[in-house]
Amino acid sequence: MRLIAKTLAGLEPVLAQELEELGAQGIEPLNRAVAFEGDKALMYRANLELRTALRILLPVHQGKVRTEDELYRLVRKVDWSRYMKVNDTLAVDGVTNSRLFTHSKYVALKTKDAIVDQFREATGRRPNVNVYAPRLRVNVHIFNDECTIALDSSDDSLHKRGYRLSSVEAPINEVLAAGMVLLSGWKADRPLLDPMCGSGTLVIEAGLIATQRAPQLNREHFGFKRWPDFDEALWGQILEAAKQRVRKSPVPILGSDKDFKAMRLTEQNAMAAGLEDTIKVQRKKFEKLEPEVEAGMILMNPPYDERLSEADIGAFYEMIGDQLKQRFTGFDAWIISSSIDGFKRLGLKSTQKIPLFNGALECRFVKYELYAGTRK
Template sequence: MEFIAKTLAGLEPVLAEELQQLGASEVLPVNRAVRFEGDKALMYRANLELRTALRVLVPVHQGKAQNEEALYRLIREVDWSQYMGVNDTLAVDAVTNSDFFRHSKYAALKTKDAIVDQFREKSGRRPSVNVYAPRLQVNVHIYKDEVTIALDSSGESLHKRGYRVSTVEAPINEVLAAGMVLLSGWKGEQPFIDPMCGSGTILIEAGLIATRRAPQLTRERFGFMRWPDFDEGLWNSILDAARSRIIKAPHPLQGSDKDFKAVRLTEQNASLAGLDGQVDVVRKKFEKLEPEHPNGVLIMNPPYDERLEEDDIGALYEMIGDRLKQAFSGYTAWMISSSGEGFKRVGLKTSKKHILFNGPLECRFAAYELYEGSHKK
């Protein structure tokens, strides 16, 4: 079977490596996605265990269309009775990057019309639409005149882990947070610190990686569970295997924030994620934070939105650079931000950098190797 795992821009190589570790074959990164091949068990594991995937799609048909009539005919070429019955419900999601189809919602509407018309002609009745919990979720991707029709095996987006019941303002996406931790190369073999943890997403994703806990272990429903060929026995065996791999975090996981509410939220969310007692969260400003353990990895997501004045950004990032130099020698520090001015004011030389997107914002994710004294090549 062929699959497509969707992800965020910049995380394609990370997702490809995850899939290879799961045993996928023919792994091919493409724009914001990775194509791969495998069997039903791999599809189940991909939904349960991938940390940087948003959805796992199963392509069922491809073709070309340059207008709505051609798209309608292409959708009708699929025998939809293989995947659902007339009494079942469906939902259609469309993504378009095409001069022929400029409105994704219209493409989704034409797809829905083609499917229900096929059932009406055969049985005199039509399936209903249910955008919240459909029996079948269909994904249509149109690039120029190339159309890919796929079934969404995930259902809800896989960034929804189920542990984040409430957040502080502008929380980072779970998939992005996991991708940042994996890009840093950290897998739990050193202490980990997030000194501006907010509601704890980066810290919790690091904890899930360190404990080898599958990110979707508490999710009750996936799209594939509503399919006619769902294999409950196979799924339960995959769940049991995932649970058997969980370990205790081998090194400390520390979070801090100056906001009392953020500290409480991080503790609550970490408990819901299965990390109760395995993360240490304190209320403290970064300029006064001291690492409790030598030699580790620090990842932070400081403020960088446009509401901050340039002078405020400059002072904040200067403070970050000074504190890293003063207190965190022996650490590798990573920071994500869309503020070019902020990065200039840090005053440290980057050792690695990646371009990532936090929502619509293009960000730099940069590393600083913090040595005691001067570092000579």
């Protein structure tokens, strides 16, 4: 099967590497997606194990469309009775990047009309729409005049791991957090610290990686489980194999935050993720934080300037830079932020910069190697 894994902008290389490690063939990075080839078992594993994928799509038809009538006719060329029955429910997600089709919801509506009209003409009845728990979720993507119609094997977005019981304001997306851990090169070979951990997404994603725990291990619902050709025995084998791979983390994973609520949320979410024995959390301001280990990795998602004044953001980032220089010699620090001025005020020389998006915010994910004295 030719499949497509959707992801966030900037994470395509990481997702391609994950797919290669799963045994995928014909891997082709795209824009916010990676195409690949694999069998049914690989599709199941991709949903269960990929950390930087949002959805796994199975294309069933492609073609050129320039008008809504051409879109309607293209969708009607698919024999939808292969994938659902008239008494099943349906949902359609539309994505468009085209001057010909400017409204994704309208694209979804026309696709839905074509599907239900096919059933009405054949049976005299039509399937109902259920946007929350459909029997079949369809994805239609238009780029310029190229249209791809696909079945969504994931249903709910794969960034929903199930461990986020509650969160602080504007938590980082789980897929982005996992991508940051993987982009940093951390492989559970040294201690990891997030000194501004919020509700714990970064340390939890690191904990899942360190313990080799599949991110969807506790998830019950996938789109493919409602497909007519679902292989329950094969899925059971894949799920059991994933459970057998779980191990104890070989290194400490530490979270810290000045806010008591954030500390408690991190503890609760870590417990929901099965990582209560892996992640240690403490309440402390970063400017008073002392490292508990001699060297390791720091991952940080500090506040940007959206909720801080320009003067405050400058002083805040200066404090971060001073703390890193004075107390964290021997560490590598990775910081994500949309604040260009904030990065300048750190007073540190970067060794790597990666463009990423945190929601709609264009950010930089920047590495600093913290040496004693000069690097030379």
